[in-house]
Amino acid sequence: MEIDEILAYCNAKKGVEETFPFDQETLVLKVGGKMFLLIPLEQQPLTISVKTDPEWTADLRAQHSQITGAYHMNKTHWNSVVCEGLKKDLILILIDHSYELIFKSLTKKKQLELYDM
Numbered sequence: 001m002e003i004d005e006i007l008a009y010c011n012a013k014k015g016v017e018e019t020f021p022f023d024q025e026t027l028v029l030k031v032g033g034k035m036f037l038l039i040p041l042e043q044q045p046l047t048i049s050v051k052t053d054p055e056w057t058a059d060l061r062a063q064h065s066q067i068t069g070a071y072h073m074n075k076t077h078w079n080s081v082v083c084e085g086l087k088k089d090l091i092l093i094l095i096d097h098s099y100e101l102i103f104k105s106l107t108k109k110k111q112l113e114l115y116d117m
Helices: 003-011 054-063 088-105 108-115
Strands: 016-019 026-031 034-040 047-051 067-069 078-082
Touching: 003 016, 003 034, 003 088, 026 088, 034 088, 047 088, 054 067, 054 078, 078 088
Parallel strands: none
Antiparallel strands: 016 026, 026 034, 034 047, 047 078, 067 078
């Protein structure tokens, strides 16, 4: 999966914004002002960081060598995903899961604002 596909997929979701809060090499996608996906632009092969439910995290890491604890993030909740060698469907499921976890953590008021966009 290529970065353009990931960005198009993410930007089609409600309320997504692209930011560079840390540096100019790490693209951070947010919903409601909270991070749900990080992409180090200079890193090869393409790698993303996503948030996952801690119960699913252990299974993912056991089943896929491309999925490890995310660098500089809470490794209980955040995974670094090397996209090379993973099925596109799994990458999209991980992105959806991360987005949904963050969206659900927003206040009801913020969720409604995003749906009215």
